[in-house]
Amino acid sequence: MRYVLILLCWLMCLPAVSQKKKKANYEPLFGKAQASYPVISNSLKGTVFYLVSGHGGPDPGCIGEYNGKELHEDEYAYDIILRLGRELLKRGAKVHFIIQDAKDGIREQAVLKNSKRETCMGDPIPLNQVARLQQRCDAINRIHRKEKSSYKRAIFIHVDSRGRRNQTDVFFYHAPGSTYGKRLANRIQSTFRAKYDRHQPNRGFDGTVSERNLFVLRRAVPISVFMELGNIQNAQDQKRLVIADNRQALANWITEGIVADYQSSKKTTSSKKK
Template sequence: MLLLCPLMMQAQTTVKPVSGDGITTLLQRYRLNTPANVREFKRINKGKFTADGGLILGRSYKLPQTGSSNREEDEEQESRKTRKSERMSNREPLFGKRYEKINRVSDELEGACFYLVSGHGGPDPGAIGYIGKHELHEDEYAYDIILRLARNLRQRGAKVHIIIQDAKDGIRNDHYLNNSERETCMGSRIPLNQVARLQQRCDKINQLYRKDRSSYKRAVFVHVDSRGRSNQVDVFFYHALGSKTGKRLAENIRKTFEQKYDKHQPNRGFSGTVSARELYVLRKATPASVFLELGNIQNKKDQQRLIIPSNRQALADWICKGIVRDYKNR
């Protein structure tokens, strides 16, 4: 790779990307990350990208030339016009005031699109566990994990649709999450009838799926399993019957969890499994999907996985790492 000082670069040159590079991060390295330069980069390197518009390791790419002062002025003018919209695209009010600003950490999910669904919501709290006088509602904890996962994915360049939403909650760092029925399906009231409720979220996913242009589109459903109080439950990963891409996604997330358990809890072991299930949302949602059961909300040990904020963040982090693994190995 030819390395040049960005400020001294006058003639067009070529560079090779390193692992994790997207167009934005590559151009940032040479202080060329303006909208006009991104378009010029795509133009002069036409035919050298992956199907998703990503960079190919080992391939040489031409950098845009630092043109005339008029061109620089044009770029600055365009940059000013788009600055406000870019700031807005880097914020998500659903995350809450503390977390709404999204700082890009990489482009490793650039070109990917996700539909994230927390279980239950609205009039249906899902499974309920108890710690003393506190009720643990499945929908609240699943929603908090989904928000954390959504933020992780956005930070890595992905497009993310949060299907079940609460305009007030945001990401919460409390042990005991307040319960409410404010959740909507992207603004629409959630029905009480179970089939209608599930069909509503599948309809929304499928509607968005038809509009999104990404070649990598995945849905992630997060629930908290409720079984007998004495039965401790690990994380379980489900995919639609016959879905090879859904199974691969589930397996990649499971592998990540297993590695994390081996590192952080070597004596505990990990018994989470991947299997096909005839779940309504897995049958009705168009994109390849994974359905996650994140423990047993009625088991004391698994409750710690849910009520401690750092544990909820760890769950989101591990799911994200599994998704990144799947995207890179697609």
């Protein structure tokens, strides 16, 4: 009887152990409040993304001033990258976060406190610019060689710094001669323009798409798009960063553009087969 009871207790514990080990739809980088996420569609099933927020570690990137406090580029780029990654995962994509912070998940505050904890997938980020950029390209390329998806994209997110009076829309770069990088950038740009036409019909959207010979666009093997989200010195552009709902809107709109690009690529592939 004693052994039967022991066996029953052991069997009763099995589901709990299995449940604890199974953490589907869970990403701790998002922070406790948003680590769990629902999969709402399969619109990006089979895709792979390498998400890179600019700067990090010892380099905060450009710095703006807002209500007497500092805004650091790397913190806002990272928060938006996390939000973007979560939206992509919710649509069935596979996502690799190249820059990571074990403590800072998705945050709702206006002013995001700066830290130097960010790593490149666990490795310390060097201060030297060339070494820093090469490190993240190496990380992307190393994973890229192992992934078998036919749709693999790298997304780089930064925040620009210009004169305070210079208001800018989100603008996009792709590698010189990259047909598919240009197509993706144009899809996202079109999504932003449509959103502005809907929500701010009298404003317009002037974000541009152009090719640029940036280090990461040259050295990263996957098709890539590099985004500048605004001028961190400009009071109007700062609203795009400090308001958490606006950071989420940026992630949502980028996601919509990516979905449109992927669905278009599937149609093109299908028509070629016919």
